[in-house]
Amino acid sequence: MDTEQLIRDVVKSVMDKLKRDRQAAGAASPSGSAPVLSAVRGDLSQLKRTDKKIVCGISVRHIHLCSEHLDILFGKGYTLNVLRDLYNPGYACKEALTLVGPKLNAIQNVRILGPLRNKTQVELAKTDCIILGIDAPVRPSGETSGSASVVLIGPKGAVYLNEGVIRANRHMHLSGEDADFFGIKDNQVVDVRVGGPKGLTFNNVQVRVAPYFKSELHVDTDDGNAADIVNGTMVEIVDASCVSPISVTMADKDHTPPSIPDGSFSGEMADTNLLGNICALSTGQPCRKGQTAATLQASAGGGLGAFTMVAASAAKKIVITMENLDNYAQTGIEVSSNVILSPLARDEAVARGIKITYLSK
Numbered sequence: 001m002d003t004e005q006l007i008r009d010v011v012k013s014v015m016d017k018l019k020r021d022r023q024a025a026g027a028a029s030p031s032g033s034a035p036v037l038s039a040v041r042g043d044l045s046q047l048k049r050t051d052k053k054i055v056c057g058i059s060v061r062h063i064h065l066c067s068e069h070l071d072i073l074f075g076k077g078y079t080l081n082v083l084r085d086l087y088n089p090g091y092a093c094k095e096a097l098t099l100v101g102p103k104l105n106a107i108q109n110v111r112i113l114g115p116l117r118n119k120t121q122v123e124l125a126k127t128d129c130i131i132l133g134i135d136a137p138v139r140p141s142g143e144t145s146g147s148a149s150v151v152l153i154g155p156k157g158a159v160y161l162n163e164g165v166i167r168a169n170r171h172m173h174l175s176g177e178d179a180d181f182f183g184i185k186d187n188q189v190v191d192v193r194v195g196g197p198k199g200l201t202f203n204n205v206q207v208r209v210a211p212y213f214k215s216e217l218h219v220d221t222d223d224g225n226a227a228d229i230v231n232g233t234m235v236e237i238v239d240a241s242c243v244s245p246i247s248v249t250m251a252d253k254d255h256t257p258p259s260i261p262d263g264s265f266s267g268e269m270a271d272t273n274l275l276g277n278i279c280a281l282s283t284g285q286p287c288r289k290g291q292t293a294a295t296l297q298a299s300a301g302g303g304l305g306a307f308t309m310v311a312a313s314a315a316k317k318i319v320i321t322m323e324n325l326d327n328y329a330q331t332g333i334e335v336s337s338n339v340i341l342s343p344l345a346r347d348e349a350v351a352r353g354i355k356i357t358y359l360s361k
């Protein structure tokens with residue numbers, strides 16, 4: 001047997017097969033964009049016939065512009081340039097903008113998605129909103145009335161957008177065919193389950209059905225990162241299981257977005273107002289201003305219920321940041337296992353000559 005000939009034949013048949021597969025994938029994606037993903041999605045179209053699985057697309061922060069704002073930001077008569085087509089109708093543009101919020105932090109290179117719309121709409125994740133210092137509501141796309149403000153900065157001008165910043169609700173696009181197959185209707189709300197080590201179930205996923213849609217779950221980057229999913233991850237539609245909706249109890253009545261003053265992470269219970277409000281929820285009485293962590297701890301000892309326990313566990317740590325450094329100007333700072341001194345606050349304290357004592361455990 002001619003081994004060399006055999007190897008040549010095998011290599012040739014493999015190469016031919018790869019070529020045929022490539023052509024097939026290309027045909028499924030006439031735009032030629034993202035061939036790898038299209039190929040993956042093409043294969044997965046076989047899978048969805050046997051279960052309620054659909055592909056996931058992560059919506060990175062982006063902007064839809066109206067023509068009036070396009071003129072201001074890029075100059076009169078400017079037209080957007082296509083960078084690549086999206087999986088569902090629409091395209092990413094080469095053009096991007098800078099966003100600035102009341103904290104004067106900027107987020108650069110925020111992609112514009114085409115085509116133009118009647119109203120400018122900015123879609124962000126919660127983390128983006130925290131950086132900018134705005135509080136954008138969760139809305140279906142297009143429902144921007146009374147939503148958050150931001151400043152858009154382009155190469156030729158800037159726009160103060162009074163309303164139009166939202167966090168897009170979790171939603172999925174379904175082709176008519178898949179909707180029929182799954183037995184799901186337009187505007188129905190479903191749950192979506194994600195597997196893997198960070199697996200979770202997304203509730204309140206709005207279904208949008210149109211014949212020209214390709215089936216795809218859309219979540220923002222915060223949701224995507226929480227579940228450790230990327231573009232192309234397969235997720236499973238499950239029936240909406242929240243038969244009795246849980247109302248959201250907010251300790252922070254003003255709903256102020258958490259701040260990241262100096263590198264300490266969002267969600268740290270550093271906000272004394274928030275602690276105060278949790279306290280008020282637990283005792284039914286307004287918190288006295290300046291009520292300390294120790295008092296909260298003491299009230300927890302009195303057995304006042306679940307909320308107090310939350311407050312107590314939150315109050316175990318005292319967080320010292322740049323913002324409350326003044327309180328320690330006279331006394332100095334004693335760092336024990338119950339005290340978190342943020343790195344910036346520590347540097348500032350050293351610079352201002354505030355004494356820091358590290359207590360051993």
Ligand SMILES: [Zn+2]
Nearest residue numbers: 171172173218
């Ligand atoms: Zn979408």
